[in-house]
Amino acid sequence: MRRKIRALASYTYDKIGTTKFFVVTLVAFLINAIWLSFTAIYPLPFDEFAHVGAIQLYAKQWSWMVNYQPIDTGIIGDLTREPSFLYRWLMSFPYRVLDVFLSTNQTIIAMRLMNVVMVAVGIYLFWKLLSGWGVSLRLSNIIILAFVMTPMVPFLAAHVNYDNLMFMLTPIVLGYATKLIKDNHNLVRNIALSVLWGGVTVLAKQTFLPIMAIVLMYVTTVVVRRNRGNNLQVIRDDWRVVPKNRYFWLVAVGLLIITAMSIERYGVNIVKFGTQSPPCEQVQPVELCRQFGPWYRNNVINVENRPITPPYGNAFSFSQYWTTRMMRGYFAIFQHTPTRVVHEREPFGPIVVRPLLPLPVSFAWIVAIAGLVAVIWQRRKIGSDANLRFALVVVVGFVLVQWLYNYSGYLTMWKAEAVQARYTYPIMILLFTLIAAAVNQMIANKRVKVWLVVSMFVCYVWGGGIAGWLIRADDTWRWQDPVVQQVNRSVQIVLRRTVFN
Numbered sequence: 001m002r003r004k005i006r007a008l009a010s011y012t013y014d015k016i017g018t019t020k021f022f023v024v025t026l027v028a029f030l031i032n033a034i035w036l037s038f039t040a041i042y043p044l045p046f047d048e049f050a051h052v053g054a055i056q057l058y059a060k061q062w063s064w065m066v067n068y069q070p071i072d073t074g075i076i077g078d079l080t081r082e083p084s085f086l087y088r089w090l091m092s093f094p095y096r097v098l099d100v101f102l103s104t105n106q107t108i109i110a111m112r113l114m115n116v117v118m119v120a121v122g123i124y125l126f127w128k129l130l131s132g133w134g135v136s137l138r139l140s141n142i143i144i145l146a147f148v149m150t151p152m153v154p155f156l157a158a159h160v161n162y163d164n165l166m167f168m169l170t171p172i173v174l175g176y177a178t179k180l181i182k183d184n185h186n187l188v189r190n191i192a193l194s195v196l197w198g199g200v201t202v203l204a205k206q207t208f209l210p211i212m213a214i215v216l217m218y219v220t221t222v223v224v225r226r227n228r229g230n231n232l233q234v235i236r237d238d239w240r241v242v243p244k245n246r247y248f249w250l251v252a253v254g255l256l257i258i259t260a261m262s263i264e265r266y267g268v269n270i271v272k273f274g275t276q277s278p279p280c281e282q283v284q285p286v287e288l289c290r291q292f293g294p295w296y297r298n299n300v301i302n303v304e305n306r307p308i309t310p311p312y313g314n315a316f317s318f319s320q321y322w323t324t325r326m327m328r329g330y331f332a333i334f335q336h337t338p339t340r341v342v343h344e345r346e347p348f349g350p351i352v353v354r355p356l357l358p359l360p361v362s363f364a365w366i367v368a369i370a371g372l373v374a375v376i377w378q379r380r381k382i383g384s385d386a387n388l389r390f391a392l393v394v395v396v397g398f399v400l401v402q403w404l405y406n407y408s409g410y411l412t413m414w415k416a417e418a419v420q421a422r423y424t425y426p427i428m429i430l431l432f433t434l435i436a437a438a439v440n441q442m443i444a445n446k447r448v449k450v451w452l453v454v455s456m457f458v459c460y461v462w463g464g465g466i467a468g469w470l471i472r473a474d475d476t477w478r479w480q481d482p483v484v485q486q487v488n489r490s491v492q493i494v495l496r497r498t499v500f501n
Contacts, residue, residue, distance in 0.1 A: 012457070013450045016145075017138030022127060025145045030120060032154035032465040037112035039488055040469075041479050042105065044159045045334055045351050046422065050076040051088060051160045052108060058092035059099070064261065069284065074291030075345065078280045081273070083265050086203035087162035105479070108160065115164040119157035122168035123148065126429045129171045132178065133387035135433065139440055142453065143432045149464030151360070152330045156422055162205045163425050169201040170208070170426040173215065174394075180219045181386055184227070187238040192251050194219070199258035203265070206277060207423055214397040218390065293345045302413045310414045318407060322419055327368070329421030331361045333468045335477040354472035359500045363459035371435030378438040388437055391430040398427050463499045471495050 015021055043049035053076040057066065064086070066079040079085070091111065098107040123144060130140040147153060156163055176194040179186070198212045227234050242248065266276050273282055280289035281299075289295045312318040333356060338349040375382065375392075382388045406419050424431070443449055469477075470492055478484055495501075 009450050009454045013138075013446075013453050016141050016453065017136070018141075019137070021141045022137075022144060025141060025148060026120060026123060028465070029123065029148035029154060029157075030116065032148070033116040033119065033157040034113065036154060036158035036466050036469065037109055037116060039478050039484060040158065040335065041338070041477060042108050043336060043348055044155075044161075045336055046156060046159050046161055046163070048159050048161060049348060051091075051162065052111070054079055054088040055091045055095050055111075055160070058089050059096050064089040065264065069288070071285065071288050072291075074284070074288035075293070075347070077292045077295070078284045078288070081265070081269055081278055081283045083202075083206040083269065083277050084162055084204065085265065086200065086261070087165045087205065090165075091160070111160045112158055115160055116157050118164040118168040119153070122164075122171060125168070125171035125175070129175050129178070130429075130433060132175070133433075134385075135437070139436050142456070143429060143436050145461065146432050146436075146456065147429050149360075149461045150330050150364075150428070151464060151466065151468055152332070152421055152425075153428075154466050155469065156425065163422060166201055166205040166208050167426050169197060169204065170211075172197045173201055173212070174430075177215050177219050178387060178390065181222050181390060184223075184234055184238065187223075188235060188242050189251075192255060196251060196254050196258060199255075199262055203258070203261055208426065209276075210401040211394060211398050211426060214394055214401075218393050291344055296345055298413065298417065302415045302417070307414050310410070312410065312416060315407060318410060318416070319403070321416065322403060322406060325416070325419045326421050326424075327364065328356065328361065329419075330364065331356045331468065332421075333357075333472045335469075335473070337476050349476075357463050357468040357471070357499070357501050359459050360463050360468075363456070367435065371439060374438035374442050375434055378441045381441055382434065382438065385437075388434065391434055395427050395431050395434060398424070463501075467495055467499055468501075471499065471501050 043052065053073065057069070057073060057076070057079060058064075069079055073079075079088075091114075094114065095107065095111065098110050102110060127140055127144055130143065131137070135143075173194060176190050176197065179190045180194065194215075198208075198215070201208045202212055224231055269276050269278055272278075280292055280295045290300070310318075312321045332353065334351050334353040336348040336350070337352045382392055402423055406416060409418065410416050439452075440449070443452070470488065473488070473492065475485055478488055
């Protein structure tokens with residue numbers, strides 16, 4: 001029996017190092033995300049109603065600029081000066097077509113499926129990026145498997161949400177940055193495309209801005225140091241050989257459009273309001289802003305209920321709370337639950353949170369702590385690899401920015417707001433890559449690696465994905481359709497009997 005188990009474990013480990021395994025992993029992701037797209041009642045809790053509402057508003061015009069916003073649309077926040085507009089505006093075009101032929105619920109499901117495709121494309125592009133970085137096929141597949149089985153990933157992919165477009169574009173930006181880090185080949189083209197795709201991603205969601213800033217600063221430093229003061233000459237020489245064909249002019253027009261959009265939104269905001277993202281009350285009547293949940297929370301609820309002393313103490317104790325909350329966010333099980341009590345800021349019912357599945361989150365804590373130790377222990381080897389060093393700078397830089405943002409908000413309101421794991425969505429694969437590479441470098445014994453992979457399948461993959469959501473869900477979480485309810489109840493019974501919960 002032991003021999004058979006060992007043989008099966010070795011066979012699985014060998015098969016992981018194949019392209020077919022990546023395909024299987026991608027299919028598993030699609031099954032998880034598509035199932036939830038057809039199952040979960042609208043809206044899903046990551047602000048899906050706000051995105052759909054904004055898309056519907058954009059569908060009434062052709063321009064990305066909203067000059068007037070009806071007072072009764074305050075629940076979606078201000079759109080006139082919102083920096084993260086590109087996803088909503090672009091999604092308004094397929095919405096116009098879908099809305100002609102489909103019901104409202106069918107249109108929402110169709111848009112959810114479009115978001116699933118975005119994430120699937122992003123996963124594939126990240127997989128190709130890891131290959132270009134020289135990460136082995138086996139290690140790349142393990143990284144991607146861990147990513148897609150992290151419950152937040154298929155859950156967020158099933159949303160109508162701008163995070164999904166941002167995720168799809170991230171490996172494109174990182175890919176061109178990698179080319180710039182490597183050498184001066186096609187320098188002008190790679191600079192132009194890095195700026196173009198980076199600008200598109202920032203306009204899709206402004207939380208990519210610090211990632212883009214870190215990438216640009218790091219790449220600029222590497223290129224400047226490599227050329228040793230001859231940067232202008234190198235750029236001139238490369239410009240002379242750039243073919244001025246249709247592709248060249250297409251990129252040039254794209255840069256002009258993205259620049260114009262960035263100036264209209266970020267530039268005007270900074271000049272007129274002194275910030276890239278002005279508070280709602282500086283742009284809209286307070287009557288509209290009071291309908292917007294985050295504004296009302298920060299300006300009314302938190303002000304009226306400000307504690308006498310900071311609830312999480314100093315920076316060190318706040319960091320403990322912050323780390324725990326971030327980790328739990330990757331595994332959180334929650335949903336809007338329709339009730340008879342309808343509030344203007346929560347018209348879809350309160351968000352109900354259910355207990356986490358204990359095994360995946362416990363395994364994640366062990367891997368996170370061991371991985372951090374491994375990264376520190378292998379810091380010289382990581383530092384000697386240009387790609388891993390780049391990943392380390394991006395991950396550490398963005399996590400520090402998010403912590404500083406959350407801690408500064410905490411010092412202002414004495415309340416920890418916007419501590420959300422989904423903000424790390426675009427850098428999760430980079431984080432997993434650093435941990436996997438460091439652990440792989442530390443362990444030379446194949447048998448140990450085999451059993452680590454087996455433990456990952458048992459503790460993380462089985463019970464990962466949307467399994468926790470399916471196990472904890474009740475009928476109010478799902479579309480009120482007899483077939484949907486019956487199929488999901490049957491699956492729920494099976495999962496409750498086979499998954500440790």
